[in-house]
Amino acid sequence: MTAEPEVVILKVALKGAKRIWRRIAIRTDQTLDDLHSAIFRAFDRYDEHLYSFYMSAAKGTSRRRLMDALSYSIPACFEGRRDLLETKQFNAVETRIGDLKLKCATTFEYLFDFGDEWWHEVTVEGVEALQAKVKYPRVIECRGDSPPQYPDPEDE
Numbered sequence: 001m002t003a004e005p006e007v008v009i010l011k012v013a014l015k016g017a018k019r020i021w022r023r024i025a026i027r028t029d030q031t032l033d034d035l036h037s038a039i040f041r042a043f044d045r046y047d048e049h050l051y052s053f054y055m056s057a058a059k060g061t062s063r064r065r066l067m068d069a070l071s072y073s074i075p076a077c078f079e080g081r082r083d084l085l086e087t088k089q090f091n092a093v094e095t096r097i098g099d100l101k102l103k104c105a106t107t108f109e110y111l112f113d114f115g116d117e118w119w120h121e122v123t124v125e126g127v128e129a130l131q132a133k134v135k136y137p138r139v140i141e142c143r144g145d146s147p148p149q150y151p152d153p154e155d156e
Contacts, residue, residue: 020144028098
């Protein structure tokens with residue numbers, strides 16, 4: 001018998017601007033692709049791009065921390081690269097939140113758009129019981145205005 005799904009509460013903050021964040025509730029039987037879609041909508045994005053989630057024990061900003069990280073990506077990242085599927089790369093569409101065995105205070109990273117590199121820090125804040133008649137994933141709190149997906153070059 002499978003366990004009843006629970007709800008994981010995640011705080012998703014923009015790296016480099018952590019005052020801008022969204023708190024998202026997602027069921028353990030939903031996928032990382034569902035989480036991506038929730039983040040996409042929560043930050044008012046409109047143009048889809050590749051994305052990956054990185055689970056690493058290493059902290060900091062060095063790209064080296066990603067070399068040993070488990071990564072969960074949209075399937076388009078694997079096109080023509082079957083060798084990646086035999087490494088630490090996994091399919092985000094098939095990976096359920098519950099498969100990750102997340103614990104409170106666990107952090108991981110989410111990268112949206114490999115060109116513009118929108119990095120996010122995701123922190124597990126808690127686990128709750130599933131509420132009947134509530135649609136998940138859902139944004140339960142927001143702080144800060146979403147920056148434009150494509151900043152005006154004159155503003156940079």
